[in-house]
Amino acid sequence: MRRKSTLPIYPSLHRYEIVKKLGDGAFSDVYRAKDKRTGRNVAIKVAQKYTEDEPMIDMQHLHPNMKKKPRVTELIQFTESRQNYFLVLDLCEGGELFHRIVDLTYFSEDLSRHIIGQLAQAVYHLHEECGVVHRDIKPENILFEPIPIIPSEERILHSFDDATKKDEGVFIKDVGGGGIGQVKLADFGLSKIIWDKDTLTPCGTVGYTAPEIVCDQKYSKGVDMWAMGCVLYTMLCGFPPFYDESISALTHKVARGHFAFLSPWWDPISDDAKDLIRGLLCVDPRKRYTVGQVLRHPWLAPKSTPSFDSS
Ligand code: ADP
Ligand code: MG
16 A cells, blocks of 8 residues: 655644645646545645745735635645745645546536636636736636535536536536536736736746737736636637647737637637637737626626625
């Protein structure tokens, strides 16, 4: 049997027993762990600082704003060493949106609406209540918290469009026996408090990066809205709006904001969904939809009245 490891060097993390690695990136490793006292399952993110003296990000400043916000991973505990930050987070057992797209190839409009509605609620909290720009919204950073299944409400589905919306989630039995779950936005590694100031630090993931970033202009909350448009486009057809094997060609495509609703993939998709995508993938950040406009958009509004209370 594999021995479970602990984090022995950092006394404040003694109470957690590491179960397995959940993910690793260039600057962080994320582990599934268990609180030995309470039995609660958590995720522990071990993030590298850029330098020993200079903090990469002001986690302590940032995350208290996030605490207990719906749709945003909760920071349970924060500690740091000279080289690392340690973030104990609530565990999102449902995994990444990225993997759900790989499983399903593309999503029905109902399922996409469920996800974008909750993602927009998360972004509303960041932009309007915390003054934070996430800056790295993408399917790998959109996680799910499973919702319990009520057996009588289960349905066997024969196509993606069979996905049926029940109060809190969309139940799709053919993706691993359960609803896709509640959306939780994760990975605040690149987030920054902006308080209405624009920033000039380059960041983000190329395929979902807004034109003002690739063009090295000032950017602000609009970059998250652009990324939300990329996520919605990708969910509805199974491929991203901007793609090229060459980074310079991709950068050029993003800068021009040149994308298309290709046939036959986009033929059955509603005009409301396309209008929302056009409003989000608008090259001029001043004309791009804000999160408030997304929440009021006809594609979302009638089916998912935003509720900003915790749930
Ligand atoms: P990075 O900065 O390396 O991208 P992330 O915070 O995005 O770090 O975490 C990397 C991966 O670890 C995520 O894509 C996800 O698969 C997993 N992960 C992160 N936080 C959690 C969490 N709270 N619950 C479950 N899995 C998580
Ligand atoms: Mg990430």
